[in-house]
Amino acid sequence: MAAMTIIPLFVIIPLGAAFTISLVGKFIKRSSEALILLSSTLMLYLSIHARILLNNFADKTLVYKIGGWAPPFGICMVLDGLSSFMLITINLVAFFVTIYSLSYMERYTDKPKFFTLFSLMVCGMNGLVITGDLFNLFVFLEIASIASYALVAFGTEAEELEASFKYAIMGSVASSFIFIGIAFLYGFTSTLNMADMARILSYKQAGYIIQFVGVLFLMGFGLKAALVPFHAWLPDAHPSAPASISAMLSGVLIKALGVYSLIRIFFNIIGSTANYLQILMFLGGISMLVAVILALSQWDLKRLLAYHSISQIGYVILGIGLGTPLGIFGGLFHLFNHSVFKSLLFLNSGAIDYAAGTRDLREIWGLARSMPVTAKTSMIASMSSRHTAVQWVF
Amino acid sequence: MTYGMTDNPKTGMTLIVKTITRLTIGLVLLFGIYIILHGHLSPGGGFAGGVIVALAFVHLMLAFGKDIAASRISKGLASNLESIGALMFLLVALLGFFGGSFFLNVLAKGTAFKLFSAGTIPLSNISIGVKVGVGLFAIFLALVILEGTKEEKK
Amino acid sequence: MAIYFLCLILFCIGLYGVVRKRNIVKIIIGLAIIEYSINLFFVLIGYRYHGRAPIDASNQDILNMVDPLPQALVLTSIVIGLGITALLISIALRIYERYGTFDITKIRKLKG
Numbered sequence: 017m018a019a020m021t022i023i024p025l026f027v028i029i030p031l032g033a034a035f036t037i038s039l040v041g042k043f044i045k046r047s048s049e050a051l052i053l054l055s056s057t058l059m060l061y062l063s064i065h066a067r068i069l070l071n072n073f074a075d076k077t078l079v080y081k082i083g084g085w086a087p088p089f090g091i092c093m094v095l096d097g098l099s100s101f102m103l104i105t106i107n108l109v110a111f112f113v114t115i116y117s118l119s120y121m122e123r124y125t126d127k128p129k130f131f132t133l134f135s136l137m138v139c140g141m142n143g144l145v146i147t148g149d150l151f152n153l154f155v156f157l158e159i160a161s162i163a164s165y166a167l168v169a170f171g172t173e174a175e176e177l178e179a180s181f182k183y184a185i186m187g188s189v190a191s192s193f194i195f196i197g198i199a200f201l202y203g204f205t206s207t208l209n210m211a212d213m214a215r216i217l218s219y220k221q222a223g224y225i226i227q228f229v230g231v232l233f234l235m236g237f238g239l240k241a242a243l244v245p246f247h248a249w250l251p252d253a254h255p256s257a258p259a260s261i262s263a264m265l266s267g268v269l270i271k272a273l274g275v276y277s278l279i280r281i282f283f284n285i286i287g288s289t290a291n292y293l294q295i296l297m298f299l300g301g302i303s304m305l306v307a308v309i310l311a312l313s314q315w316d317l318k319r320l321l322a323y324h325s326i327s328q329i330g331y332v333i334l335g336i337g338l339g340t341p342l343g344i345f346g347g348l349f350h351l352f353n354h355s356v357f358k359s360l361l362f363l364n365s366g367a368i369d370y371a372a373g374t375r376d377l378r379e380i381w382g383l384a385r386s387m388p389v390t391a392k393t394s395m396i397a398s399m400s401s402r403h404t405a406v407q408w409v410f
Numbered sequence: 411m412t413y414g415m416t417d418n419p420k421t422g423m424t425l426i427v428k429t430i431t432r433l434t435i436g437l438v439l440l441f442g443i444y445i446i447l448h449g450h451l452s453p454g455g456g457f458a459g460g461v462i463v464a465l466a467f468v469h470l471m472l473a474f475g476k477d478i479a480a481s482r483i484s485k486g487l488a489s490n491l492e493s494i495g496a497l498m499f500l501l502v503a504l505l506g507f508f509g510g511s512f513f514l515n516v517l518a519k520g521t522a523f524k525l526f527s528a529g530t531i532p533l534s535n536i537s538i539g540v541k542v543g544v545g546l547f548a549i550f551l552a553l554v555i556l557e558g559t560k561e562e563k564k
Numbered sequence: 565m566a567i568y569f570l571c572l573i574l575f576c577i578g579l580y581g582v583v584r585k586r587n588i589v590k591i592i593i594g595l596a597i598i599e600y601s602i603n604l605f606f607v608l609i610g611y612r613y614h615g616r617a618p619i620d621a622s623n624q625d626i627l628n629m630v631d632p633l634p635q636a637l638v639l640t641s642i643v644i645g646l647g648i649t650a651l652l653i654s655i656a657l658r659i660y661e662r663y664g665t666f667d668i669t670k671i672r673k674l675k676g
Contacts, residue, residue, distance in 0.1 A: 032500055039493035042486075083506065151637055158644045162651060169655055174662040175673050181588070181655050188595055188648050189582060192602050195641065196575075199602070202634070203609040453619060457643055542643075549650045553657065 022066055023080040023093045026103065026146055029055050029062075030139035034132045041128025048128040049118050052135060056107070056114040059138070063103040070100055079148070088212055094148035098348075102145040102276050105352050109267045109359050110138050116363050117260035120370070124171055124258065133170075137163035137264065141272040150198055150208050150285070157194070157240075157273055161187050164269055168257040179256035183249045186239060190246070194236035197229045201285075204229075214285050230292055233281050241274020243333060244303040247326050251310075254325070255318035259366020262318060266325045267359035271351055275332055296337030303330025315376055317365050321358065328354045357397040364394045423473050431473040438466040446539035450531045456538025463543035468550055476554050485555070488548035495541030502533045567608055574601035588656045588666045592649065599645040603638045610634035 033055035041048035070076055078095040081087065117134075121127050140160025147153050165187065169180035202208060204225055205216045217226070239246035250270075254262045282292050304327045311323035328350070335347025367390050446459030471479035483491075578601060581594020610631030618632035656666070663671050 028500065028504070032497070035493045035496040035500070039490060039497070151640075155640060155644070162644075162647055165648075165651060169658075172658055174659075177655055177659050177662060178671050178673060181652070181659065184648070184652055184655065185582060185591060185595060189579075189598065192598050195602050196605065199606040199609055199634075202606075208633075455639075457639060549654075553654060 020078055020080045022062060022069070023078060023095055023146060024082070025062060026059065026066075026142040027139055029058055030135045030142065034135035034139065037128050037135065038132040041131070048131050052114055052131045053118070055135065056111040056138075059107040059142070060111045063100070063107040066095060067100045067104060070095065070097070087209055088207055091152050092148040092209065092211075093146045094210075095146060098276070098279065099145045101348065101352070102272060103142065105355050106138065106141050106145070106268045106272055109264065109355055110134075113260045113263050113267075113359065113363070116263075116366075117258075120258070120260055120366060123370075130167070130170060133163045133167050134261075134264070136160075137167065137269070141268060145272055145276055148210050150201065150210055150213065153277065153280075154191075154194060154198055157277070158191060160269065160273060161191065161240075164261075164265060167261045168253050168265070170258055170261065173256075176256040179252040183253040186246075186249045190236045190239035192236075193232050197232035197236065200225060200229050200232070210280070210285055214287075217286065226286055227291075230282070230286055233278075234292075234295065237274050237277045237281070238299065239274075240270065241278060241333070242270050242303075242326050242329055243274075243299045244306050244326070244330070245299075247303070247307070250326055251319055251322045254322035254362075255316060259318075259362055259369065262322075262366070263359035263362040266322065266362060267355045270325070270329060271332075271355060275329065275336070275351060278333070279336060293337045293339045296333055298337075300330045300332070300334030300337055303327060304334065305330075317368065317376075318362065321361055321365065325354075325358055328358070360393060360397045364390050364397070427473050431469060435466055435470055438469065439463060442466060442539075442543070446535055447532065449535035456535040457542050459535070460539040460542025461546060463539065464546035464550075467543075467547045471550065471554070476551075480551065480555075483544070483547065483551075485548065485551055488544050488551060491544040492541055492548060495537050495539075495544065498537035499534060499541065502530050502537060505530065568605065571601050571605040571608065574604070586667055586669060588659065588668060588671075591668070592652050592656060595652070596645070596649055599641075599648075603641050603645070606634050606641070607638050 033051055037048045037051050041051075070078065076097055079087075080093040080095075082091045082093065084090075114134075117130075121130055124130065137160050140156045140158075140163060143156035144153055144160065147156060165180055165184040168183055169176050198208075201213065205213050205220070207213055207216065235246070239249075242250045254266050257265060278296070282296070286292070307323050307326035307330065311320050311327070314320040314323060332347045332351045332354070335343050335350060338344070338347075442459050442462030442465070444459075445454035445462060446456060449455030449459065467479060467483060470482065575598055578594045578597030578599075581597060582591050583594075585591055585594060610633065612628075612630050615628055615630035618629040618635065659671065660666060665671070
């Protein structure tokens with residue numbers, strides 16, 4: 017019983033840290049950095065501890081009932097294999113981005129507000145992968161999304177504001193599609209608990225409504241995951257953000273909000289039939305091709321990395337759409353790998369931008385001599401991207 | 411009952427609006443607090459009551475100009491109060507830990523339909539009411555001060 | 565059934581506003597109309613025949629109420645919509661400071 021109380025801590029600690037930083041960050045010098053570093057370290061330790069803890073249980077699932085209310089009436093938090101894997105990814109990348117942004121954010125004016133929004137975004141993502149209730153997933157999705165809209169616009173330059181506006185409008189329309197899908201599912205099954213919904217959907221005659229709901233969720237979460245018909249916000253939003261936020265957005269946000277939610281909806285709630293998996297494979301394949309071709313003509317470093325992100329997410333969705341255990345394993349392995357190396361590349365691009373003053377690839381020549389650490393880490397990151405693509409195909 | 415609000419004819423609205431505002435603003439605030447406190451008995455609760463409390467301060471700003479309203483609740487105070495409201499909510503939720511589960515209703519639940527019943531729900535309502543009320547007024551204040559600095563720069 | 569079609573029409577009006585209008589403020593208003601329509605749709609799903617408002621008082625019994633769960637969820641959704649609208653309006657004000665116009669065809673620094 018005491019083991020289970022670790023689960024709500026994933027939501028409580030970033031939330032408490034966010035509002036405490038907002039309160040005391042102005043009064044006590046350096047307190048905001050200390051608090052955010054403490055909370056990131058604690059979250060990383062807790063997520064690794066949760067993964068090790070999960071091995072002790074028989075069916076490898078921990079369920080925590082909030083408020084003691086029994087499941088069809090109350091909200092549950094569920095920790096199973098996929099959730100603990102995503103938690104480790106999110107908190108690992110958040111920890112490294114926190115260390116990076118301790119000194120990178122000196123250029124921007126308002127550090128306590130940045131760390132408040134950052135901590136709220138981490139809280140939203142953690143809550144999303146842990147929850148077992150469909151509307152709770154929507155609420156955490158909105159928390160993480162709104163925090164990321166504000167973070168993309170953080171420097172208030174002209175480009176950042178335009179990119180953030182585009183991203184916010186498209187993200188809000190996608191969230192409304194998701195909400196309509198949840199409304200239809202609630203009207204059809206009269207419950208919001210994910211496990212209960214899966215049970216009811218398995219014996220109730222579905223008909224057209226489940227296909228309609230599937231399409232709605234594909235549109236909504238597909239935009240959050242930047243699949244190709246819905247990718248148009250990403251090449252504007254990721255370059256314009258501060259480098260640490262680009263790393264968080266491209267590294268974990270599109271995966272936790274988009275890919276994880278698609279896996280939950282299409283494999284656990286709505287039964288995965290061959291039609292949906294074919295559509296996922298198709299969209300993944302198109303994403304791979306179109307995004308890479310568009311990336312070839314880019315001269316801005318971060319825009320190039322942003323288009324590359326879209327194509328790597330296409331790889332992941334293709335692997336997941338295969339439906340076989342090896343395919344899903346390959347997809348998730350590439351997801352973890354891409355989080356790590358893409359956030360590394362974005363942080364390096366932030367360092368290059370800071371040192372050279374520009375991001376245009378035509379003007380950055382011969383930096384390897386003056387910035388050897390950045391050059392070595394970029395080389396490792398780029399080589400690891402090719403290594404994984406070859407490795408999981410075989 | 412003037413609350414230190416003078417009758418400067420250059421800022422804000424006409425004299426009629428200012429007089430009526432002085433009379434009704436306390437009633438609006440009281441109504442908002444009533445809706446917050448009776449959230450577990452009748453429709454309303456934290457968010458709706460918080461919006462009405464924010465409207466009281468916004469009414470003050472509209473009628474008298476932004477300097478008077480900013481002197482009542484400054485931007486720094488609004489930001490701090492908002493964080494305190496959120497932390498109070500988190501604290502109420504953490505109280506459930508002592509009862510055994512997160513967010514459990516630990517205080518005494520009295521007889522139904524009385525004011526002091528239903529455990530921790532009125533406390534959650536009050537903290538949400540504080541946060542929403544002050545937060546909405548802070549949004550308004552930030553937008554208005556943005557307009558003000560833009561006009562000074564021109 | 566007709567009520568759900570009217571919600572759909574409201575959603576399409578909002579979507580037209582987001583997609584086709586050129587002024588930033590009109591796009592924000594279109595998004596607000598979209599949010600109104602989805603909240604309305606979710607509340608209407610909870611309707612039961614001859615139901616009454618789901619308020620529990622000491623002199624009334626619990627029978628014959630409409631579904632109270634969508635009403636609680638829509639309250640959350642209205643707050644989310646409020647947050648998004650406030651954020652978008654402040655971004656729009658700052659865009660006006662930097663670009664000098666509200667016209668989205670002239671706000672095009674990011675290309676490719």
